[in-house]
Amino acid sequence: AAAAALCLAAVVRAFSQLSVTQRTRWVLHWLDTAVPSGLGCVCVAGFTALGTPLMLTTTPLNVGAGALYGVWLGTAATLVGAVAGAWLCFVIARFWAREWVQRKIRESSSLTALDHALVRGGAGI
Numbered sequence: 001a002a003a004a005a006l007c008l009a010a011v012v013r014a015f016s017q018l019s020v021t022q023r024t025r026w027v028l029h030w031l032d033t034a035v036p037s038g039l040g041c042v043c044v045a046g047f048t049a050l051g052t053p054l055m056l057t058t059t060p061l062n063v064g065a066g067a068l069y070g071v072w073l074g075t076a077a078t079l080v081g082a083v084a085g086a087w088l089c090f091v092i093a094r095f096w097a098r099e100w101v102q103r104k105i106r107e108s109s110s111l112t113a114l115d116h117a118l119v120r121g122g123a124g125i
Contacts, residue, residue, distance in 0.1 A: 021060070025065065047081065048081025048082055
């Protein structure tokens with residue numbers, strides 16, 4: 001657990017050192033100059049899909065996609081990436097993090113009470 005926490009801290013520190021503005025400008029310049037439009041839309045969708053479960057902001061990239069490819073094509077690429085990112089989050093939560101979450105719920109009396117209330121009928125909470 002300590003090693004995992006140390007690795008997570010290192011990743012967070014590394015990401016905090018990066019400038020989102022510079023990184024986004026570089027990606028948009030690369031997409032504009034070196035990548036054909038169709039492949040660029042696939043790249044935007046892929047970056048958005050990967051950024052979603054990593055909790056990275058993709059808004060500047062999405063706005064830039066609209067500027068590069070037009071409103072409709074940029075929106076389509078962004079939407080495909082957002083749906084793929086949501087699907088990745090679901091898969092991670094359902095298959096990889098499920099046991100960990102269930103263990104955390106069992107360890108907390110308030111989360112256990114909330115879980116039981118949701119099972120009985122969550123709309124009444």
